[in-house]
Amino acid sequence: MRLTAAWASSLLVPIALAAVEVEVGPETGLKTWIWRHDGVSLRLVQRLPDQTRAYLMARGFDAEWADRVARACLFGSMFRNDGTRPLDFDLDQWEVVHAGGRGRMLTRERWEEGLAGSPVSQAGRIAFRWSLMPTRQHFEPGDYNWGMTSYGLPPGSRFDLVLRLKLGGETIEARIPDLECAPETLEERP
């Protein structure tokens, strides 16, 4: 995992872990992690694999490919800039820390590569592409995006997410610890 020169050359400002909150949905039992800093927030909500299977199969994915995607650790995600400074992010600069290793997120572009040669229809690929969080984005104050994020780990896996973003030109690095991919079913939860 390498940072691009533009990101690596900026001053990195590490942010305390205390900025992360964890909630459990009283009705769904799904966990939500919320990271906040200076008006910026990232909300990550577990998605059960069955949720993703249903969503993709309704858009023309066959069972095999819907299952492949569904088991790749997806979260419903909301990234907001309610602060006062412009925000830039590039998911290719983020790191998934798991079992002593560091990897990258499965972005739109990586999924497109993965789906190349699959029987998934063009309409299905388009729907999936737009359902994922943009890989790169610029938010002015008041902007936000909603979309799925994908981490490429088996259901139930635990990992840390190192995120990097530019806020008003300042590079911020933060870590969301101990995220959990949704289990295959909620009954598996300890």
Added chain:
Amino acid sequence: MKMRLSLSFFLTFFVFLSSVSAVEPGRGLTEVPDRPRAPGFELPDLDGRIHRLDDYEGKVVVVNFWATWCPPCRAEMPSMERAWQRMKAAGGVMIAINMGEDEDTVFQFTADYPVSFPLLLDPATDTAGPWGVRGLPTTYVVDPEGRIVYRAIGGREWDDPALLEKVLALLRAQSH
């Protein structure tokens, strides 16, 4: 067919409701530096009528990019309709370009979210690149000279007085 669509619609709604509990609107409109020329488009509405951006030269046009499965897109539709009711009296235009879905899906959406402004279909999402759309919804306000004046990424309450005033101010300038 209707049964399949209804099931699909329900599943989509359920999945996203349980993924992100609430969709709060964003705020404000960002002024776009240097007011770049808006890329043209030529797309059909649900009746098959072709709309081109050039057709609306001389008017203020709000161009919204959206999809039925996108919760913030759905959430902002009623306020877009209310804003449209205010705008059209002053000669403004509102257009929503659907990204990647078919006519049946969009038509079914209108049963739950009735809107009276044109919903255009872009099944291949070809318009997204030239406009710089990366996520949905994204909305632009185009001035009578065909230049992009404002941008909003994420949903908005389009009839929020402060937000709508920016659009109405352009419309007042258009009429002079």
